[in-house]
Structures are given as structure tokens and as C-alpha cells.
Amino acid sequence: MITGFASSLYKKYEGSTFELLTDTTLSALEMAGLEKNDIDGMFITSLPGTFDGYATSHFFTNQVSQYLGIKPKFTDMIDYGGASALTMIYKAYKAIRAGEAESVLCIVGGKASYLRSKGVPVDSVDKAYNNMVSITPFDKLFRGLEELNPVSDYALVANRHKHLFKSTDEQRALIAVRQRFNAMQNDKAMFREPLTVDQVLNSTMVSYPLRLLEIVYPIDGFHVFVVSKKKKSKSAIRELDILGYGEAHWPSMPSELDDIVYTPAVESAKGLLNEKIDAFELYDSFTITVLLQAEDIGLAEKGKGGEFFEKHDTTYKGDVPINTGGGTLNLGQPAYMSGGVILEEALLQLNDIADGHQVKGANTVLVNGIGGWNRSHSVTLVLGEKK
Amino acid sequence: MRLEEIYSKYDEIAKSGGLPFLQCKKCGYKFFYARHICPKCGSKDLEVTKSNGIGTVFSWTKIYRKNDSFIYGIVELEEGFRVYCNITEDVQIGDKVKINVSVLNDGKYKILAGKLK
Numbered sequence: 452m453i454t455g456f457a458s459s460l461y462k463k464y465e466g467s468t469f470e471l472l473t474d475t476t477l478s479a480l481e482m483a484g485l486e487k488n489d490i491d492g493m494f495i496t497s498l499p500g501t502f503d504g505y506a507t508s509h510f511f512t513n514q515v516s517q518y519l520g521i522k523p524k525f526t527d528m529i530d531y532g533g534a535s536a537l538t539m540i541y542k543a544y545k546a547i548r549a550g551e552a553e554s555v556l557c558i559v560g561g562k563a564s565y566l567r568s569k570g571v572p573v574d575s576v577d578k579a580y581n582n583m584v585s586i587t588p589f590d591k592l593f594r595g596l597e598e599l600n601p602v603s604d605y606a607l608v609a610n611r612h613k614h615l616f617k618s619t620d621e622q623r624a625l626i627a628v629r630q631r632f633n634a635m636q637n638d639k640a641m642f643r644e645p646l647t648v649d650q651v652l653n654s655t656m657v658s659y660p661l662r663l664l665e666i667v668y669p670i671d672g673f674h675v676f677v678v679s680k681k682k683k684s685k686s687a688i689r690e691l692d693i694l695g696y697g698e699a700h701w702p703s704m705p706s707e708l709d710d711i712v713y714t715p716a717v718e719s720a721k722g723l724l725n726e727k728i729d730a731f732e733l734y735d736s737f738t739i740t741v742l743l744q745a746e747d748i749g750l751a752e753k754g755k756g757g758e759f760f761e762k763h764d765t766t767y768k769g770d771v772p773i774n775t776g777g778g779t780l781n782l783g784q785p786a787y788m789s790g791g792v793i794l795e796e797a798l799l800q801l802n803d804i805a806d807g808h809q810v811k812g813a814n815t816v817l818v819n820g821i822g823g824w825n826r827s828h829s830v831t832l833v834l835g836e837k838k
Numbered sequence: 839m840r841l842e843e844i845y846s847k848y849d850e851i852a853k854s855g856g857l858p859f860l861q862c863k864k865c866g867y868k869f870f871y872a873r874h875i876c877p878k879c880g881s882k883d884l885e886v887t888k889s890n891g892i893g894t895v896f897s898w899t900k901i902y903r904k905n906d907s908f909i910y911g912i913v914e915l916e917e918g919f920r921v922y923c924n925i926t927e928d929v930q931i932g933d934k935v936k937i938n939v940s941v942l943n944d945g946k947y948k949i950l951a952g953k954l955k
Binding site for chain 2: 582587588589590591592593594595596597598599602603606607608610611614655656657658659660661703704705706707711
């Protein structure tokens with residue numbers, strides 16, 4: 452079960468990435484009532500450029516264990532970007548059930564401020580390191596182009612969605628507005644001022660049709676989750692189980708997919724949607740990402756995601772609560788990955804400690820993470836208590 | 839064909855402005871992003887061909903910087919495969935375009951689509 456979790460989010464953290472990771476880990480261990488010496492398994496993820504500015508780290512998990520001073524039996528890198536946090540939780544539960552470990556650390560995050568200062572978006576990280584990082588196996592054919600990935604990639608999806616299904620800019624803006632409403636009640640949120648559809652539509656156009664207020668702001672920060680056999684603390688954390696799980700990997704260049712308006716959530720969420728789900732935490736790198744998942748997990752028919760947000764109140768008080776804490780669009784995106792933010796919000800809801808934005812009687816929450824280069828990976832988890 | 843040989847044939851076509859692509863002789867699949875096996879059926883029986891360069895805009899986005907803007911998109915070629923490219927002027931999805939390739943100093947491809955007049 453998940454016995455402890457913690458986050459630390461900063462617009463810019465002036466210290467070392469190791470230090471920030473360690474302090475967040477200690478907070479999560481404290482909640483679980485465990486000592487660092489209890490840790491016998493560790494999952495972590497990292498993206499180029501997000502660990503003290505290095506393009507990459509030699510034997511990364513070893514470095515992290517070295518700094519933390521832990522001796523886990525196994526360590527593993529999960530390489531799905533924003534979806535990694537959810538994969539880690541699933542793998543940690545499995546390892547514990549199989550008797551391979553008793554206490555597993557799941558760590559996501561890093562510092563985005565270095566790449567941010569270079570003016571380089573994460574999927575163009577090669578440009579910050581003089582092409583010493585590869586982006587695809589086809590960089591000769593792809594990296595001669597001018598783009599702003601991942602923003603421009605999602606913009607292509609949003610524009611094609613508009614063309615195929617007549618979805619509107621107003622419908623996407625509504626997603627940002629609803630999430631902001633939820634964020635206004637969340638003291639972890641960076642953006643808490645009221646927001647209107649007009650303000651979203653009038654914000655700076657970044658990559659048509661995506662405007663500034665539809666796009667996450669990359670920040671520095673970590674989320675650490677402790678999955679352990681037993682909790683040793685007296686904290687009132689609920690004994691949560693994974694009630695549903697699905698995972699799908701679509702590694703193709705999006706141009707080689709049948710269409711770009713589907714995400715692998717179509718496969719990862721298959722059969723997991725049911726009436727018992729009280730809230731949804733959906734990956735929110737951009738407004739369009741949320742709209743696509745509403746369709747792909749089955750809340751709305753394909754193409755009707757925009758209408759879905761018009762018909763339903765998706766605030767934490769509404770009939771279909773989505774991104775109940777305001778999501779990464781308002782908390783900021785630690786090291787270019789939103790998975791920790793949506794998972795932590797699900798845990799706050801399930802433990803009835805989402806102060807100010809608590810969904811009444813949240814017993815079952817569906818979390819969907821999307822990650823990897825150009826939406827290549829999706830993980831769906833349904834969390835709740837096993838009856 | 840080894841990948842090196844595929845790229846040497848690609849460069850020959852691209853250096854004269856053409857758009858190369860691969861066709862699988864076993865299953866017929868056509869693709870641009872070069873591999874020495876067919877991503878669909880796994881066959882190594884592949885052929886490098888020159889596209890006629892004519893296609894339609896599959897999607898596009900205009901990216902705004904401080905002092906300028908540029909267009910990035912996906913074009914579906916008449917032969918049935920798609921490529922990422924930059925686009926020289928304002929377009930709509932479905933517009934007919936012609937693609938021109940140039941090879942940059944570092945060997946990378948600059949793929950440009952312009953409206954077919």
C-alpha cells in the first residue's frame with residue numbers, strides 16, 4: 452500500500468537537485484514512519500537536462516542511492532516521462548506482493564529551471580546540448596526542422612481535432628477555467644487568481660491554436676511515494692489498493708499512426724471506467740491533453756470531448772470532478788512531468804485531506820498518465836480500498 | 839540494404855531537392871523515417887524511391903516567437919506516407935502542397951512545403 456507521499460515544488464530551487472530529492476524523500480518516509488534503511492527497492496525517472504543541468508548521468512540510480520545513503524536490493528529507471536510515476540506504483544505493488552521487497556521508493560521530478568533559462572522546451576533538449584542528445588532514431592530527417600515540441604506537436608493535434616470534429620478554442624479554454632477554479636482552493640497551486648474563458652482566449656498565442664494559459668509552466672520539484680508492506684507510522688493514511696490497471700505503449704512517430712487525435716489511453720483505460728469512480732485525475736500538460744483523455748478513457752465519444760466539458764461540471768464540486776486540485780496547469784510541471792502531481796492529488800482526495808477542494812466521499816479515483824515522446828505511453832490506475 | 843546505404847540513396851535524392859521514401863517489397867508499406875527493416879512486417883526487402891513531392895496538409899501549427907513566426911506541420915504525400923515539415927505560407931488542413939528538400943551543412947534535412955499553385 453502507499454504509506455507515505457510528499458512533494459516539494461518551486462518555481463526555481465536555488466540548491467542542488469540531489470538535496471531537493473533527498474529532502475522530499477525524507478518527508479515521504481516520515482509520513483510512512485519508515486527509516487531510510489528500511490528501503491529495499493527504488494524506482495526513479497529522469498529527463499535530460501533536469502538534474503543539475505547535466506545532459507545525462509552515468510549510472511543514475513546508483514548516484515541517487517549513494518547520495519541518499521540507501522542500499523536497496525533493486526533499483527530501476529522508468530522511462531515514460533510523465534507516465535512514469537504511475538508505472539512505478541504498479542511495479543512497487545507487484546514487487547511487494549511477490550515478496551521481492553517490503554518498502555519501495557518511487558521518485559519523480561528534477562529541475563526544469565536550467566532548460567527554461569536556455570529557452571529550450573524539453574523535447575528540443577538536443578538544442579541545449581549542441582546535439583549531444585538524440586530525440587528520435589531519425590534525427591537526420593527530423594531535427595533539421597523548426598518546431599517547438601512538445602507544444603507544437605500538441606498544437607498539431609488540437610488543430611486536427613478542430614478540423615475533424617469541429618471542437619472549439621472555447622471548449623479547450625473551459626478546461627483551463629475549470630481547473631483554475633479548483634486551484635483557487637488549493638494552497639499548493641502557483642496560479643490561484645480567478646480565470647475566464649476570454650482571458651484564456653486572449654492570452655498570448657504560442658503555437659496556434661494553443662495559447663499561453665493552455666500550456667503548463669515547467670518548474671523545479673519532486674514527488675516521492677513510499678509503497679510498503681506495512682506502515683509503521685500512526686498517520687491515518689488509508690489502505691489503498693490498485694483496483695484497476697492498464698498500460699499501453701505507442702512508440703511510432705505520430706505521423707505514422709492512423710491518426711494523431713488518439714492517445715494510447717484508448718488501450719490503457721479499456722474496461723476501467725465505471726460508475727463507482729468519484730474523481731478523475733487526467734494528465735494535463737496542455738488543455739488538449741485533458742480533452743483527448745476524456746474521450747479516450749470513455750467519458751465522451753471520440754470527437755465529443757469539448758461538448759462533454761460544456762455539459763458537465765468538472766470542478767471538484769461538480770458531477771464529474773476532473774483535476775480536482777487544479778492540475779499541473781496551475782501547480783506547475785516539475786521537470787516536465789505531470790505524473791506526480793496527478794497521483795498526489797488522487798491520494799489527497801482518497802485520504803480526505805484535499806483541504807478546500809475535497810470531493811465529498813471520494814472512495815475511488817481514476818488516474819491517467821500520458822508520457823514519453825509525443826504521447827507514446829499511457830498508464831491508467833484506479834485507486835481505492837479493496838472491499 | 840544497410841541503413842548507411844539507405845541514407846546514401848536518400849541523400850542523392852534529397853541533394854537535388856527530392857523527397858525520398860522507403861517501400862517494403864513484401865507488404866507494400868511506405869514510410870519516410872528510415873529503418874533497414876519494414877516497421878510493419880519486418881522484411882528487409884526494401885526499396886528507396888523518389889516521391890513526386892505532392893501531398894495535402896494533414897495538420898499545421900503557426901509558432902509565434904518574439905519577432906517572427908513560422909509554420910510546422912504534417913503533410914500526407916500522394917504515395918500514402920506522411921512527413922513532418924515546415925510550411926512556407928499560411929495553409930489550411932487539406933490544402934495541396936509541394937515539398938522541397940534541402941540537406942543542411944550538418945547533414946540534416948530541411949523539408950519545406952509550399953502551396954501548389
